[in-house]
């Protein structure tokens with residue numbers, strides 16, 4: 001059996017790892033369009049040992065998908081490089097939003113939900129209670145903004161949910177499906193009339209017990225909030241790369257696939273460089289939009305479904321200063337879209353992972369609003385000036401940074417808009433009905449986080465083999 005894996009980001013590498021682990025006799029070929037493996041995960045270490053994370057920076061340690069990642073980390077021998085943020089650290093407790101010209105701490109403990117915390121006009125518990133009296137509305141799917149607005153009120157939708165959606169997919173909560181983050185709560189409303197009835201009815205529904213790895217147990221006992229690695233998040237794809245290279249695998253860089261012939265019993269992949277590769281099955285880890293282009297001629301209906309899952313562009317500005325400049329330690333802050341500012345949020349990297357007297361920040365801009373903000377003027381200098389202007393306004397930082405890096409991450413994060421789950425079901429139905437030897441993984445289908453894409457690769461391997 002020969003398998004070709006499209007894409008060498010985290011999900012392509014993970015797919016190779018699981019395939020080699022479960023089917024060591026398979027012939028495996030991984031094709032990556034660029035000159036490096038790792039995709040959006042890029043940790044740039046400066047001369048002064050400061051790390052600029054150009055993409056993701058932390059991983060969630062709790063939940064089934066997270067336990068799977070921790071097992072993988074242990075299996076590839078990377079556990080000694082893990083650096084957790086414990087739940088008692090300021091970076092875990094202090095999550096903020098910027099609204100009405102100032103920073104506001106978000107409720108982070110049971111006691112804080114009983115207090116009135118600005119910019120909310122009532123204690124959070126009041127909004128949560130609103131669910132009892134909110135009318136049930138029967139819908140197939142709706143935006144997460146509309147759902148939260150109906151069940152918890154406008155302030156929760158504007159100041160809690162909308163910034164959260166910016167901090168997970170750089171998206172507009174008025175477009176993103178409720179099932180992206182709140183599938184279970186949405187189903188409780190549809191089935192029982194309100195969320196609490198659903199929670200009570202399912203209180204004793206034990207989820208299947210999974211055997212936790214040593215590292216997952218440690219994360220639980222030590223109460224990690226999130227974690228990264230000593231040399232940055234890129235350590236993870238690097239370690240998987242080193243691990244799989246010891247096995248029987250062929251990895252080709254500069255190997256951009258430009259079209260695919262996909263039949264029930266065989267596949268031919270045509271590369272940009274004129275080469276063609278035959279295989280008996282394929283795992284695609286590239287974005288649905290890119291895959292859609294490759295299948296346009298032979299499978300136009302599948303291509304149309306794949307093309308519906310669009311990704312947005314994010315501008316990422318990393319800055320380093322030689323002294324401590326932050327008014328408050330914390331993970332950083334997000335900006336509710338209601339504020340109509342050109343900033344999605346700012347991460348306080350030096351507060352998450354302190355490094356001497358430095359201040360390291362990451363300003364993120366664009367996302368669902370990239371075109372309207374930068375469509376006409378998309379040069380890096382303009383973006384840097386805008387970031388610095390807003391750091392002055394929002395954090396009072398006037399100083400010039402010692403180091404800066406601006407990156408524009410083109411179409412880097414998929415948007416699970418209303419109807420996403422139904423669309424993915426149709427994609428899978430097409431693949432099944434046409435008996436195509438194709439499995440899909442990566443951030444376009446079953447979750448956008450690091451944990452989700454690793455699990456999607458494991459599932460893709462199980463589905464094919």
Ligand SMILES: Cc1cc2nc3c(=O)[nH]c(=O)nc-3n(C[C@H](O)[C@H](O)[C@H](O)COP(=O)(O)OP(=O)(O)OC[C@H]3O[C@@H](n4cnc5c(N)ncnc54)[C@H](O)[C@@H]3O)c2cc1C
Pocket residue numbers: 006007008009010011012031032033034036037038039040041054055056057058059060255256257258285286287290314316409412413441442443448449450451453
């Ligand atoms: C700004 C940002 C911040 C994030 N922060 C977090 C975070 O804090 N925590 C978290 O859990 N997740 C975070 N994420 C999400 C996380 O980065 C992704 O889930 C993950 O990196 C996706 O990996 P992937 O392999 O699926 O895709 P990619 O990284 O996109 O990899 C796909 C690979 O396929 C290659 N490719 C594309 N087309 C072709 C072709 N035609 N032929 C061959 N190869 C091709 C590409 O070059 C690329 O290397 C963040 C994402 C972004 C953009």
Ligand SMILES: C=CC1=C(C)c2cc3[nH]c(cc4nc(cc5[nH]c(cc1n2)c(C)c5CCC(=O)O)C(CCC(=O)O)=C4C)c(C)c3C=C
Pocket residue numbers: 058059060095166167168169170225226314331332333334344345346347364365367413448449450451
């Ligand atoms: C505080 C500011 C934050 C900014 C700015 C931000 C930008 C940003 N994030 C993503 C994608 C993801 N982020 C994820 C986790 C995550 N992000 C923040 C904060 C900011 N993100 C926090 C505090 C966390 C951890 C949340 C937790 O579980 O404790 C994830 C993973 C989600 C998961 O399910 O594991 C993703 C994905 C983008 C694209 C982005 C750009 C604006």
